[in-house]
Structure formats: structure tokens, C-alpha cells
Amino acid sequence: xxxxxxxxxxxxxxxxxxxxxxxxxxxxxxxxxxxxxxxxxxxxxxxxxxxxxxxxxxxxxxxxxxxxxxxxxxxxxxxxxxxxxxxxxxxxxxxxxxxxxxxxxxxxxxxxxxxxxxxxxxxxxxxxxxxxxxxxxxxxxxxxxxxxxxxxxxxxxxxxxxxxxxxxxxx
Amino acid sequence: xxxxxxxxxxxxxxxxxxxxxxxxxxxxxxxxxxxxxxxxxxxxxxxxxxxxxxxxxxxxxxxxxxxxxxxxxxxxxxxxxxxxxxxxxxxxxxxxxxxxxxxxxxxxxxxxxxxxxxxxxxxxxxxxxxxxxxxxxxxxxxxxxxxxxxxxxxxxxxxxxxxxxxxxxxxxxxxxxxxxxxxxxxxxxxxxxxxxxxxxxxxxxxxxxxxxxxxxxxxxxxxxxxxxxxxxxxxxxxxxxxxxxxxxxxxxxxxxxxxxxxxxxxxxxxxxxxxxxxxxxxxxxxxxxxxxxxxxxxxxxxxxxxxxxxxxxxxxxxxxxxxxxxxxxxxxxxxxxxxxxxxxxxxxxxxxxxxxxxxxxxxxxxxxxxxxxxxxxxxxxxxxxxxxxxxxxxxxxxxxxxxxxxxxxxxxxxxxxxxxxxxxxxxxxxxxxxxxxxxxxxxxxxxxxxxxxxxxxxxxxxxxxxxxxxxxxxxxxxxxxxxxxxxxxxxxxxxxxxxxxxxxxxxxxxxxxxxxxxxxxxxxxxxxxxxxxxxxxxxxxxx
Numbered sequence: 091x092x093x094x095x096x097x098x099x100x101x102x103x104x105x106x107x108x109x110x111x112x113x114x115x116x117x118x119x120x121x122x123x124x125x126x127x128x129x130x131x132x133x134x135x136x137x138x139x140x141x142x143x144x145x146x147x148x149x150x151x152x153x154x155x156x157x158x159x160x161x162x163x164x165x166x167x168x169x170x171x172x173x174x175x176x177x178x179x180x181x182x183x184x185x186x187x188x189x190x191x192x193x194x195x196x197x198x199x200x201x202x203x204x205x206x207x208x209x210x211x212x213x214x215x216x217x218x219x220x221x222x223x224x225x226x227x228x229x230x231x232x233x234x235x236x237x238x239x240x241x242x243x244x245x246x247x248x249x250x251x252x253x254x255x256x257x258x259x260x261x
Numbered sequence: 262x263x264x265x266x267x268x269x270x271x272x273x274x275x276x277x278x279x280x281x282x283x284x285x286x287x288x289x290x291x292x293x294x295x296x297x298x299x300x301x302x303x304x305x306x307x308x309x310x311x312x313x314x315x316x317x318x319x320x321x322x323x324x325x326x327x328x329x330x331x332x333x334x335x336x337x338x339x340x341x342x343x344x345x346x347x348x349x350x351x352x353x354x355x356x357x358x359x360x361x362x363x364x365x366x367x368x369x370x371x372x373x374x375x376x377x378x379x380x381x382x383x384x385x386x387x388x389x390x391x392x393x394x395x396x397x398x399x400x401x402x403x404x405x406x407x408x409x410x411x412x413x414x415x416x417x418x419x420x421x422x423x424x425x426x427x428x429x430x431x432x433x434x435x436x437x438x439x440x441x442x443x444x445x446x447x448x449x450x451x452x453x454x455x456x457x458x459x460x461x462x463x464x465x466x467x468x469x470x471x472x473x474x475x476x477x478x479x480x481x482x483x484x485x486x487x488x489x490x491x492x493x494x495x496x497x498x499x500x501x502x503x504x505x506x507x508x509x510x511x512x513x514x515x516x517x518x519x520x521x522x523x524x525x526x527x528x529x530x531x532x533x534x535x536x537x538x539x540x541x542x543x544x545x546x547x548x549x550x551x552x553x554x555x556x557x558x559x560x561x562x563x564x565x566x567x568x569x570x571x572x573x574x575x576x577x578x579x580x581x582x583x584x585x586x587x588x589x590x591x592x593x594x595x596x597x598x599x600x601x602x603x604x605x606x607x608x609x610x611x612x613x614x615x616x617x618x619x620x621x622x623x624x625x626x627x628x629x630x631x632x633x634x635x636x637x638x639x640x641x642x643x644x645x646x647x648x649x650x651x652x653x654x655x656x657x658x659x660x661x662x663x664x665x666x667x668x669x670x671x672x673x674x675x676x677x678x679x680x681x682x683x684x685x686x687x688x689x690x691x692x693x694x695x696x697x698x699x700x701x702x703x704x705x706x707x708x709x710x711x712x713x714x715x716x717x718x719x720x721x722x723x724x725x726x727x728x729x730x731x732x733x734x735x736x737x738x739x740x741x742x743x744x745x746x747x748x749x750x751x752x753x754x755x756x757x758x759x760x761x762x763x764x765x766x767x768x769x770x771x772x773x774x775x776x777x778x779x780x781x782x783x784x785x786x787x788x789x790x791x792x793x794x795x796x797x798x799x800x801x802x803x804x
Contacts, residue, residue: 125428126434127434127456127799128434128435128459128479128482128799128800129479129482129800131434132482132483132526132563133562133563135526135530135545136545136548136549136552139545139546139548139549140542140545140546140549141546142549154429166457167457169455169456169457169458169459170390170391170393171372171373171396171455171456171458172427172435172456172457173392173393174393174395174396175396175428175456176428179428195459201464201475201476202459202460202464203387203388204387204388204390204459204460204463204464205380205385205386205387205388205389205391205460205463206372206390206458206459206460207390207459207460224564225562225563225564227562258392259392259394
């Protein structure tokens with residue numbers, strides 16, 4: 091026994107908020123754009139392969155075109171030479187979008203504390219989830235994707251999560 | 262012993278190199294690098310010295326030539342004598358600021374175009390970073406290249422210029438190829454690298470010998486243990502120690518397993534590029550089994566840091582033999598399954614045969630080694646020619662191709678995996694007993710019983726950890742057969758616990774230097790599979 095539309099049509103309809111319906115669908119169909127540069131990129135191949143099987147989380151449709159993706163996984167070291175490329179690709183992704191920083195190098199530069207390595211990609215683009223490890227185990231990547239799924243439940247078209255971010259490449 | 266073979270006058274460089282090449286058949290240029298003697302404890306003639314490493318036609322003899330450059334920092338190029346010298350000299354210019362007279366394209370290669378200074382000079386601070394605002398256009402290289410091929414300004418306008426990379430799925434990493442296309446045919450190609458340059462060599466100069474082992478993992482991250490072995494072997498040879506037979510056997514077993522994994526990744530990715538995704542699932546499930554084994558043995562899946570100077574981190578665990586046999590059976594099955602899809606597949610043959618051909622002569626001149634060279638029919642495998650770690654006692658074949666095309670490279674890798682399995686099985690059968698580490702207090706960490714039980718052990722542990730292993734003063738080059746070719750390390754020691762300089766000779770750096778020439782005239786789609794078949798690993802060529 092329900093109210094509104096459900097009172098008339100019975101179990102054949104469900105009423106909900108638009109945001110919730112969209113978020114529910116979106117969270118189980120994340121399309122990752124893998125920005126794989128180094129060792130973590132190789133480990134990401136294992137995440138996608140048969141044993142760890144990313145498709146169990148609906149995120150196996152790996153897109154290499156940023157315009158078709160909503161989840162960026164930065165897998166590997168980002169050098170200062172690479173930084174403008176990363177920024178450009180991130181900007182090409184449509185909203186709403188999320189970023190996972192995979193591995194020590196992407197999170198903080200890792201043990202490459204030197205003249206060429208960016209000390210954490212959050213100095214360039216906003217990051218939603220960090221994964222520790224050098225490289226992280228595939229389970230850790232799956233865990234981060236599940237955390238993004240949870241986060242995406244709060245998404246709404248009237249929110250702008252990223253408006254206050256300023257990286258060193260934002261002039 | 263830790264000295265260069267030849268010290269020459271800089272103005273005699275060309276003459277010497279030409280003589281060596283033409284009269285004594287030193288046809289393979291392995292590497293070029295420089296040394297900055299600014300902070301070296303022993304005074305040298307000049308601040309900068311250049312080092313050239315060559316190998317002869319039989320591949321048995323290596324020669325290192327050293328020459329001191331004067332304050333003008335200028336020296337003649339040898340890029341017209343060896344194709345490989347082009348990129349070798351560019352890197353030396355980029356990192357040290359040595360100017361090579363008459364070099365066709367002397368510009369930065371690893372660091373970005375807005376970079377000022379030369380990072381491997383001793384007066385450049387390791388943490389002094391410089392940001393890059395924009396990616397380079399590369400027209401400064403493309404326009405002269407097209408002009409040299411006879412395209413005038415209007416014809417150049419009619420060509421289509423496209424970038425493949427730096428972030429492109431076909432590059433399997435961070436290579437940028439800038440191509441001029443006429444229809445779908447590549448008329449000119451410029452390769453730009455350095456997007457994954459992460460300062461390996463500078464980091465080495467700031468860490469002790471043992472701390473460098475994790476950095477070597479991340480060179481060719483598809484076969485980390487082979488890098489560990491190459492590096493540790495070089496340092497052990499400098500120290501003049503020989504590791505125990507058991508450690509040598511274990512290095513062979515785990516090293517060959519890494520070679521199998523390396524070839525799996527390369528072939529699987531190559532066949533994905535060809536459109537055959539099923540092969541990827543088939544052979545990757547075997548790779549995951551191998552990673553489970555490695556993580557049980559070393560604690561890490563990918564970046565193992567398994568070897569130590571003087572031996573290994575751990576001995577094999579109980580039940581290793583059965584686990585290993587399971588992995589080998591899975592690999593065999595993976596290979597059979599994958600091959601059953603492609604071996605007699607007409608589409609596969611048409612796509613790969615006579616595509617991306619590398620000729621013997623060009624391969625040698627460009628410094629291409631490993632599977633890429635063997636697929637071109639050159640019988641060069643360090644494991645056979647200069648055997649180390651009892652490789653001469655194992656029964657295995659060197660796999661050779663006949664055409665040097667993509668097909669040969671893929672098939673050579675499949676067969677090499679089988680040969681590696683033969684080696685592993687023989688080694689497991691004859692595995693000696695005994696310790697895995699040599700007894701050498703200044704090199705190998707003492708047992709925990711000694712560290713906590715007596716003052717000598719405690720002191721030894723403390724000094725070794727903080728000061729590092731003291732390697733005798735001098736310079737030395739040594740090479741091993743890694744996943745994609747000759748992996749060499751040229752180490753300069755000042756006698757302290759930190760190396761004065763470590764230069765890695767990355768096999769895929771020189772192979773990639775030749776790539777633009779190889780794909781010229783090919784179709785765009787063929788260049789993608791040529792790239793995948795040559796196994797370029799960004800961590801290795803960019804370091």
C-alpha cells in the first residue's frame with residue numbers, strides 16, 4: 091500500500107528522486123579513463139583481467155577517450171613534462187567526473203623526490219580517492235572504485251564539487 | 262681492473278671509433294654517457310669525461326673508451342658512424358650539456374623544452390624542479406625532416422599531421438609519435454620521449470648501493486627481477502665477489518620466470534592491438550598465477566626487489582617447487598591456447614608478416630638488442646655468448662627469426678617462453694643446497710641473532726645501513742640479458758657507500774630511437790602493432 095503513483099499502479103512502479111535514480115545507475119556503470127603511465131598501469135591490466143575482473147563492479151568499459159569517461163584513474167608517475175597533458179585530458183572529461191590517484195607516485199611523488207617528478211597530482215587536478223602502494227594490489231584498486239561508487243550517490247546536478255580547486259597549471 | 266679500456270684525446274675520437282668499427286669490427290655501439298668529476302675525490306684532467314661503450318661483431322668483446330672534453334664542452338659527433346649515437350648523444354647533451362658538433366638534431370630528449378640547466382651535473386640540486394606549461398609542437402623537427410624528403414611548403418601543407426601519444430592506448434605508456442601521413446601511409450615520423458623521466462640516475466647518486474635496488478625494479482617494471490639481477494651482478498663484479506651457487510640458481514629460476522612474464526605482457530598487449538582480446542585473457546591468467554607465486558616469495562607482485570648485493574633477500578619457501586610447476590603448467594596452457602587462435606590464422610598472418618621489418622644491418626647500427634635483434638636473425642644472446650650464472654650448463658636454444666617482422670617477434674617471444682621453462686625445470690632439478698648469501702660482513706647484513714646478540718653484529722648492521730657498501734674506486738660496465746635486450750649498468754664509484762654515477766643502458770631506449778625509421782613508409786595501423794611488438798617500456802627508456 092503506497093501513496094501517490096504507487097497507490098494507483100501498485101508494485102509496477104517505483105517513485106524516487108531523479109538524482110537518486112541517476113546516481114544509482116551511474117555508480118554501477120562507471121566508465122574509467124585510465125591515464126596509465128608506469129608500473130601502476132601494468133597492475134591496472136591485472137585489475138581488468140580475468141582474475142580480479144573489474145566488470146563485477148560495472149566499470150570494465152575502459153575508455154581511452156576522455157570525453158566518454160567519468161572516472162579518471164591516474165596510474166603511474168606524473169613528471170613535469172607530463173603534467174600539461176594530464177591537465178588537458180582531465181579538462182576534456184565531462185562533468186560529473188571523479189579522479190582516483192593510484193599508487194605512491196601519483197599521490198605524492200613516491201620515492202621520486204627529485205627534479206622531474208610532480209609531488210602529487212593533487213597539485214594539478216582535484217583528486218577524490220587516493221590508493222597507497224607501489225604499486226597497489228588489485229584489491230586496493232577495487233576498493234577505491236567502490237568508495238567512488240559510494241561517493242557518487244551524493245552527486246546532484248545542482249552541486250558543483252570542483253569549483254574551488256586551483257592547481258599550479260590553472261593560471 | 263675498474264678502468265676504461267682506452268683513454269684517448271678528444272680530437273682523436275672520430276678516428277678511433279672509425280678504426281674500431283672498420284678494422285676491429287666493433288660494430289655495436291652500446292651506450293654513450295658522460296661523467297661530471299666536479300665532486301670526485303681524485304683530481305682529473307678536466308671536469309667532464311665522455312664514455313663510449315662498444316661491442317664487437319662476435320659480441321664477445323666489449324670496449325669502453327673514455328675521453329676528457331675541454332672547457333668548451335664540444336666534441337665531434339659520431340652519429341654518422343653509428344645510428345644509435347643520435348639518441349645517445351642527445352641524452353648526454355640533455356643531462357650534461359656536452360655539445361656534439363655536427364649532430365643533426367641536438368636538442369633535449371628526456372627533460373622538457375622549458376627546462377633550463379643540465380640535471381646530472383653535480384652542481385644541479387636533485388630537488389630543483391622546473392615546471393612545464395605547454396607541450397612542445399615538434400614542428401622544429403618535422404619541417405626539416407619533411408624538407409629532407411623533398412616535400413616543399415605546399416606539399417607539406419597537404420600532408421596530415423597527427424600525434425599518437427603522449428597519452429594514447431596504442432603507446433602502452435607514454436611515447437609520443439608525431440606522424441606526417443599521406444592517406445594512411447606514414448611519410449615521416451618524429452618520436453618524443455621523456456614523459457616518464459623520473460630521474461633514475463640522479464636518484465642513484467643520492468642513495469646507497471643497496472637503496473638503489475628498488476629503483477631498478479621500476480626500470481622495466483614488467484620484469485623487475487631481471488633488473489635487480491643486472492644491477493646486483495654489476496656491483497658484485499666491482500666488489501670482486503662471487504655469489505653462492507644456490508643464489509645463482511635461484512636468480513636463474515626467478516629471472517627466467519620474470520622473462521616469461523615480460524613476454525606475456527608484451528605479446529598479450531600486442532594481440533589486443535591486433536584485435537584479439539581473447540588471447541589477452543588466456544595468457545594473462547597464467548601471469549596472475551605467476552604473480553601470486555612471486556608475492557608469496559618476495560612480498561610484492563610487480564616490484565619485487567628480490568636480489569641483494571651478495572645474494573638474495575630470502576631463500577625459497579617450502580613448497581615452492583610445486584607452486585612453480587603449477588605456474589609453468591598454466592603458462593604452457595596459456596601459450597597453447599593463445600597460439601591455437603593465431604598460429605594458423607590467416608588474418609593474423611596477413612596483419613603481421615612483412616610488417617615493421619628490421620634488417621640485420623640496421624638493427625646492429627641502431628643498437629637494437631634482445632628479441633628484436635634475434636627476430637631479425639642475429640644470433641646474439643648474452644646468456645649463450647658470455648654465459649653467467651651457469652647458463653652454459655643448461656640445455657636451451659637461442660630462438661631466431663628470419664624476416665625481422667612483427668610475426669617473427671611475436672613467435673620468437675612465444676618460443677623463448679618455452680625455452681625459459683626448459684631452463685627453469687633443469688635448474689630446479691639440479692638446485693644446489695647451501696646458503697643464499699655470501700659471508701662478507703661489509704656487504705651482506707648480519708643475521709638478526711648477531712645484531713641483537715653482540716656489539717660487532719650491531720655495529721656492522723648500523724654501518725652497512727647508514728654508510729652503505731664500500732665499492733672500490735673506479736668505473737665498470739657489465740650487462741645481462743634482460744626481457745627486451747642487453748641491460749647494462751655503467752657504474753662509477755668514488756670509494757664511498759654511494760655511487761658517484763650509475764648509467765643504465767636501457768635496451769628499449771635504442772630500439773625506440775630506431776622506431777621512426779622502421780615505420781616510415783608503413784601504414785598507420787601497422788605502426789601500432791610494430792610499436793607493441795618491440796616491447797618499449799616507458800620506465801626503462803625514460804628512466
